[in-house]
Amino acid sequence: MTTKNKLLVCFKEQKGEWVSGESISNKLSVSRTAIWKQVCNLKADGYVIESSSKKGYLLSRTPDLLLADEIREKLNTSVFGKQDIIHLKETDSTNTRAKDLASHGAPEGTVVIAEKQTKGRGRRGRSWFSPLSDGIYASLILRPAISPVVASKITLMAAVAVAESLLSLTQLDVRIKWPNDILINGKKIAGILTEISTEMDRVDYIVIGLGLNVNTSFKNTSREVRERATSILAETGKRFPRIKLIRAYLQFYEKYYEMFNKSGFEPIMSRWKELANIIGQRIIVDTISKKYIGEVLNVDDDGILILKDDQGTAHRIFSGDVTLARVS
Amino acid sequence: MTTKNKLLVCFKEQKGEWVSGESISNKLSVSRTAIWKQVCNLKADGYVIESSSKKGYLLSRTPDLLLADEIREKLNTSVFGKQDIIHLKETDSTNTRAKDLASHGAPEGTVVIAEKQTKGRGRRGRSWFSPLSDGIYASLILRPAISPVVASKITLMAAVAVAESLLSLTQLDVRIKWPNDILINGKKIAGILTEISTEMDRVDYIVIGLGLNVNTSFKNTSREVRERATSILAETGKRFPRIKLIRAYLQFYEKYYEMFNKSGFEPIMSRWKELANIIGQRIIVDTISKKYIGEVLNVDDDGILILKDDQGTAHRIFSGDVTLARVS
Numbered sequence: 001m002t003t004k005n006k007l008l009v010c011f012k013e014q015k016g017e018w019v020s021g022e023s024i025s026n027k028l029s030v031s032r033t034a035i036w037k038q039v040c041n042l043k044a045d046g047y048v049i050e051s052s053s054k055k056g057y058l059l060s061r062t063p064d065l066l067l068a069d070e071i072r073e074k075l076n077t078s079v080f081g082k083q084d085i086i087h088l089k090e091t092d093s094t095n096t097r098a099k100d101l102a103s104h105g106a107p108e109g110t111v112v113i114a115e116k117q118t119k120g121r122g123r124r125g126r127s128w129f130s131p132l133s134d135g136i137y138a139s140l141i142l143r144p145a146i147s148p149v150v151a152s153k154i155t156l157m158a159a160v161a162v163a164e165s166l167l168s169l170t171q172l173d174v175r176i177k178w179p180n181d182i183l184i185n186g187k188k189i190a191g192i193l194t195e196i197s198t199e200m201d202r203v204d205y206i207v208i209g210l211g212l213n214v215n216t217s218f219k220n221t222s223r224e225v226r227e228r229a230t231s232i233l234a235e236t237g238k239r240f241p242r243i244k245l246i247r248a249y250l251q252f253y254e255k256y257y258e259m260f261n262k263s264g265f266e267p268i269m270s271r272w273k274e275l276a277n278i279i280g281q282r283i284i285v286d287t288i289s290k291k292y293i294g295e296v297l298n299v300d301d302d303g304i305l306i307l308k309d310d311q312g313t314a315h316r317i318f319s320g321d322v323t324l325a326r327v328s
Numbered sequence: 329m330t331t332k333n334k335l336l337v338c339f340k341e342q343k344g345e346w347v348s349g350e351s352i353s354n355k356l357s358v359s360r361t362a363i364w365k366q367v368c369n370l371k372a373d374g375y376v377i378e379s380s381s382k383k384g385y386l387l388s389r390t391p392d393l394l395l396a397d398e399i400r401e402k403l404n405t406s407v408f409g410k411q412d413i414i415h416l417k418e419t420d421s422t423n424t425r426a427k428d429l430a431s432h433g434a435p436e437g438t439v440v441i442a443e444k445q446t447k448g449r450g451r452r453g454r455s456w457f458s459p460l461s462d463g464i465y466a467s468l469i470l471r472p473a474i475s476p477v478v479a480s481k482i483t484l485m486a487a488v489a490v491a492e493s494l495l496s497l498t499q500l501d502v503r504i505k506w507p508n509d510i511l512i513n514g515k516k517i518a519g520i521l522t523e524i525s526t527e528m529d530r531v532d533y534i535v536i537g538l539g540l541n542v543n544t545s546f547k548n549t550s551r552e553v554r555e556r557a558t559s560i561l562a563e564t565g566k567r568f569p570r571i572k573l574i575r576a577y578l579q580f581y582e583k584y585y586e587m588f589n590k591s592g593f594e595p596i597m598s599r600w601k602e603l604a605n606i607i608g609q610r611i612i613v614d615t616i617s618k619k620y621i622g623e624v625l626n627v628d629d630d631g632i633l634i635l636k637d638d639q640g641t642a643h644r645i646f647s648g649d650v651t652l653a654r655v656s
Contacts, residue, residue, distance in 0.1 A: 099525075103427065124530060147616065147646055148476065148524070155528060179528065195532075196476070197427075198524050200483060200507065201647030202452060202616060288475065288530060318475055319529030 003030055004038045005069055011049070011059035020056035064133060066113045066246055075247050079109035080140060080254040086112045090132075092119040095195055095209035098139035102205040103197065110141040113246070120211060122191050123319075124288070129225065134216040134233075136246050139209040140253070144261075148198040151206055152303035152318075155180050155194045157260060157268050158208050161253035162190050163275050165245055168252075172235055176276040179303055179319050182212075187230035189213050210249065215239045269301050278322075283307070287320035331358055332366045333397055339377070339387035348384035392461060394441045394574055403575050407437035408468060408582040414440045418460075420447040423523055423537040426467035430533040431525065438469040441574070448539060450519050451647075452616070457553065462544040462561075464574050467537040468581070472589075476526040479534060480631035480646075483508050483522045485588060485596050486536050489581035490518050491603050493573055496580075500563055504604040507631055507647050510540075515558035517541050538577065543567045597629050606650075611635070615648035 001009075006028050010019065021032045028035070039049055039057060046063025062070065068085035075081050084106065091097050091114040098112045114137045117130035130137050142154060159180045166174045166182070166189070175183045182190035193209040213231030221229075232240040256268050273279065278296050285292045285307060294309035305317045329337075334356050338347065349360045356363070367377055367385060374391025390398065396413035403409050412434070419425050419442040426440045442465045445458035458465050470482060487508045494502045494510070494517070503511045510518035521537040541559030549557075560568040584596050601607065606624050613620045613635060622637035633645045 099431065103431065123527060145616070148526075149646060152528060194528050196524070196526050196528075198476075198526070199451060200480060200522050200524075204523075288473070318477060 003028065003034060004041055007035060007038045008042060008047075008059075008069060011057065014059065016058070016060070018052070018055040018058045022056075024057070064242065065115060066136065066138075066242055070243055071113075071246055071250075075250060077109075077250050077254045080250040080257075081109065081111050083107050083109040084111070086110070088112070088114040090114060090116045090118060093117055093121050093209075094137050094139040095121060095193055095207050098141050098207040098209070099195060099197070102141045102143075102207060106141050108141060108143040111138060111250070113138045121209070122193055122211070128191065128193075128211040129213075129216070129218075129221065129229065130211065131216060133242075135214055135231070136210060136212040136242050136249075138246060138249075139207050140250075142206045142208065142257070144203060144206065144257075146203050147201050148196060148203050149302065151194070151196050151198070151203060152179075153260060153265050153268075153301070154206055154208065154257075155192055156272050156303045157256040157265075158192050158194070158210070158253060160268055160272050160275065161249055161256055162192070162210065162212065164252045164271075165248035166190075166232075168248055169244055170232060170236070170240070172232070174275065176272060178276055178278050178299060178305055178322055184230050184235055188228055189230050189232070189235075208253075212245065212249075214242045214245060265301055273299065278305075282325045284323045284325050285317055285320040286323075287317060292317060292320075293325055331356065331362060332369055335363060335366045336370060336375075336387075336397060339385065342387065344386070344388070346380070346383040346386045350384075352385070392570065393443060394464065394466075394570060398571055399441075399574055399578075403578060405437075405578055405582045408578040408585075409437065409439050409575075411435050411437040412439070414438070416440070416442040418442060418444045418446060421445055421449050421537075422465050422467040423449060423521055423535050426469050426535040426537070427523060427525070430469045430471075430535060434469050436469060436471040439466060439578070441466045449521060449537070450539070451521055456519065456521075456539040457541075457544070457546075457549065457557065458539065459544060461570075463542050463559070464538060464540040464570050464577075466574060466577075467535050468578075470534045470536065470585070472531060472534065472585075474531050475529050476524060476531050477630065479522070479524050479526070479531060480507075481588060481593050481596075481629065482534055482536065482585075483520055484600050484631045485584040485593075486520050486522070486538070486581060488596055488600050488603065489577055489584055490520070490538065490540065492580045492599075493576035494518075494560075497572055497576055498560060498564070498568070500560070502603065504600060506604055506606050506627060506633055506650055512558050512563055516556055517558050517560070517563075536581075540573065540577075542570045542573060593629055601627065606633075610653045612651045612653045613645055613648040614651075615645060620645060620648075621653055 010024055024035055025032050046065050048061035050058040050060055068087050094112045094114050116132040117137050120128035120130035122128045159176045162182050163174045163176055172184050177183050180192040181188050190212040195207045197204040215233045216231035218226045281296050292307050292315055294307045297306040297308050299305050307315045338352055352363055353360050374393050376389035378386040378388055396415050422440045422442050444460040445465050448456035448458035450456045487504045490510050491502045491504055500512050505511050508520040509516050518540040523535045525532040543561045544559035546554045609624050620635050620643055622635045625634040625636050627633050635643045
């Protein structure tokens with residue numbers, strides 16, 4: 001732990017009470033000048049710290065930032081987020097940063113988080129609205145020893161992890177939309193962008209990008225965005241602490257990832273199906289090559305959607321955009 | 329064309345005759361000092377150029393290097409090798425360099441070639457013996473608009489392109505070994521390492537690495553390597569100009585790639601099957617998860633090997649190491 005971290009722990013233990021520079025100095029065995037320096041650094045991070053020559057210091061506000069130390073403080077995982085958590089005030093895309101790190105050897109469990117993305121990306125080169133400190137924009141590096149054909153499972157379980165995080169912390173009615181969007185009342189609250197670096201038979205790394213609208217207000221966006229997207233703030237009228245959600249997500253995700261490695265995918269897939277509620281629905285799927293209309297027979301363990309068209313032919317669809325079809 | 333390139337063309341047109349500095353100076357409209365400078369640069373690349381104050385210059389030997397200008401000189405392609413050809417005297421791995429370039433936007437058709445690799449890689453993290461200027465170590469960047477499940481076709485056609493290049497230029501008995509090795513008399517002469525960067529439903533880029541043993545002598549290698557690997561030199565006792573092979577490879581590969589985009593994969597796959605001669609064979613396949621023994625029923629259009637084991641169960645195998653099984 002750095003002096004800065006130790007100091008922060010020290011302040012937090014005071015729970016809103018003043019603490020003298022002298023007592024901190026004794027406790028941490030550092031000079032009062034060193035403490036003053038670190039107080040400046042904490043202030044630069046956004047912590048509000050009052051100081052008085054008589055009373056010492058008082059931590060009066062923790063910033064609403066997804067700082068590595070803040071996330072780790074109550075994070076109950078063994079690997080996810082236990083490696084580097086790289087917190088950026090602004091970046092182009094957390095997935096792009098994470099891929100860069102992964103290609104230079106960053107280990108499984110490394111997380112890249114940005115307060116703001118200037119080129120936030122969704123599937124198929126779409127953009128992801130990423131305003132400052134409103135959403136969670138986070139990318140996780142995984143290195144599973146799997147063939148690339150199995151990689152879709154990693155995405156499916158990410159969607160379940162996001163859904164379970166929201167369900168555990170809010171009263172919202174959360175749904176998964178195939179392949180990997182999270183909806184509230186039919187509007188998108190979160191999306192997952194999976195990017196894979198692989199040989200033909202062996203994955204090198206997978207980057208799982210999460211965009212989750214927490215305190216996002218869509219006031220100044222187009223009508224199209226407002227009709228399609230939502231956030232916790234938009235649904236409840238209240239701001240929600242992002243830090244709790246990112247912790248819950250990493251914890252649920254690690255739990256499913258371990259489950260997958262040890263005892264298989266079946267329980268995760270059956271939870272996915274409960275949350276997705278797509279089987280038996282009549283849908284339209286727009287894929288990169290073709291458009292399909294028909295009834296969903298199943299979504300298999302690789303996330304492949306089996307669709308029976310009106311001629312009775314079954315199609316195996318890997319990915320695409322789904323809309324519910326009006327019953328004819 | 330740079331002055332250096334123009335000068336080289338000029339020398340080559342002389343076909344072993346002397347050419348005066350003055351006549352080159354007039355022809356290219358550059359000073360004699362500029363010519364002298366570029367002669368120095370060509371010499372640094374390995375060209376042997378004699379000079380005489382009376383007779384001028386004589387190109388007496390072109391180096392046996394896979395220089396971009398030399399490859400392009402008679403390269404009959406539209407895209408492959410028509411973008412940058414990056415020629416490196418030494419690098420860690422041409423695939424690693426090509427992935428770096430691709431992730432920063434290098435276009436389809438970009439080629440990275442090294443005279444020597446210090447960390448030449450094969451499938452499954454194996455090394456590839458890459459001694460100085462003996463083999464072809466080349467990586468090609470492709471950006472096909474395909475789903476990653478189709479990517480195996482790109483590898484299959486690379487194997488056919490390598491085999492056809494060897495067949496068209498040598499008398500050797502070339503075979504493809506599933507999934508993507510090239511053999512002569514049961515020994516490996518070439519390998520292909522495909523690395524893919526992809527989203528779930530859309531490939532970003534594919535890097536196809538080729539290691540082809542041309543003038544490689546295995547004298548100082550272990551017995552194990554000598555038993556498994558071969559080269560044109562080892563098979564014929566003669567050195568072969570690498571430049572002809574790299575050109576042929578790029579030409580064949582581009583031809584198949586265009587064929588695949590326009591008229592489909594069937595003719596390429598049927599040629600693959602002719603060259604592989606695996607169907608009906610009894611084999612052992614070692615995959616990352618399991619070992620299979622049985623008879624090959626088919627290799628499908630995605631390169632998936634369909635194996636019937638001794639219990640009569642058919643298995644779909646994506647990739648692995650094949651050895652012929654003794655008939656029991």
